[in-house]
Amino acid sequence: MFTGLIEHLGTVSSIERDAGGCTLTIAESAPILTDGHVGDSIAVNGACLTVTEFDKEAQGGWFKVWLANETLDRTDLGERKVGDQVNLERAMGAHVRFGGHFVQAHVDTTATIIDRKPDGESLRLLFQLPEPTPERPSLLPYIIPKGYIAIDGTSLTITQVDDSQRTFGVMLITHTQEKITLSKKAVGAKVNIEVDMVGKFVEKSVHASLSGGGSEVMRDTIEKIVEDVLTKKGLV
Template sequence: MFTGIIEAVGSITAINVNAQGARLVIDTNNLDMSDVKLGDSIATNGICLTVVDFDKSKNNGSYSADVSNETLQRTGFVNYKVGSKVNLEKAMLASTRFGGHMVSGHVDGVSEILAINNNGNSIEYWLSMPNELAHYIAEKGSVTIDGTSLTVNSLAENGSKGKFRLTIVPHTVKETIFAEYQVGSKVNIEVDLIARYLERLLTKNNDSEHATKSNISESMLAKAGFIK
């Protein structure tokens, strides 16, 4: 589990493709690797990857991780190359301050940067809203972009061509890879974890094959303020 608060910006130093997918080597830059062990999880552009090897002898440190064909197909990794910068976050501890929102590191899809506009000292980004994910994205709700926990500022829904707006403050631009984005850039998107589970509960209640006696309903959720 992660929080979506980026700890460092690293870079890909090697991509070794194989029949099972690929093995990546990530230079961690200033990420603290002192407590990293084999088998630990590090969110790499929002994708939960398992450390299979690491090198702490370098000034910056590095780790290796395997990426399955499934991950390559469902994320933006197919567009990455040696030198690409990536957001990094180690798995959260029970004692970690929860600064973002619950992030699983299981990417739901890929979104495209449609427009980038300056707004005062901040930058507004408009991103495409994949049709199959649109119902999970809500104004003032949480979304994860390349591992960064962000708030959706507004929506512009138009059938299958919906989009949503993010307002990024200077600190976030400085501490993440947002400065690397251009119109047309592809980014990993993970929708809010709670929204996914709520949908599953509601769907299960309406599925005669898996009918339950749960008291959860759309009217109850609306009354409690979870949905509008």
């Protein structure tokens, strides 16, 4: 589990590809390797990856991660080049304050930056989601104004949503711009998206209740909400 608060920016120092996926080496990463172990989970641009090898000293500290084809298909990591910076966050410790939101670092899809505008010292970014498919339904039901979203692993607040255009926006304050890679990405660049998992759990529970499954409490609650709405509209 992660918080979406980026700890450090690492640099891709090598990429080794084969038919099964690729290995990334992320250098200049010493600050997040102080308590590192092989097998640790590190979110790289919002994708939870397993450390397969590391060295705290060489190249400013480096570690290797393996990316299967599924990960390459779901994320923007297959487009990274040597020299690119990436957002890094270690798995959340039980002893730390929880600042962002619950992030699994299981990327749902990618989105495309379609606009970026300064707003004083802040930066407003607008993203467009891909057309939904049967294999990958729309994520828009989970994206709401003032809700949470993880973009390249960064916990951000949604400022606007347009379901008809499949777009949503966020605003980055100066501090955030300096700490993450997102502010450096241009229009047309892809980003990794993970929607708030709480919305997924709620949707599944509601569907289960409406289809006859789930708990009696949930079903009674849904029926009460529907009855209240219909009463207010004068339909019952």
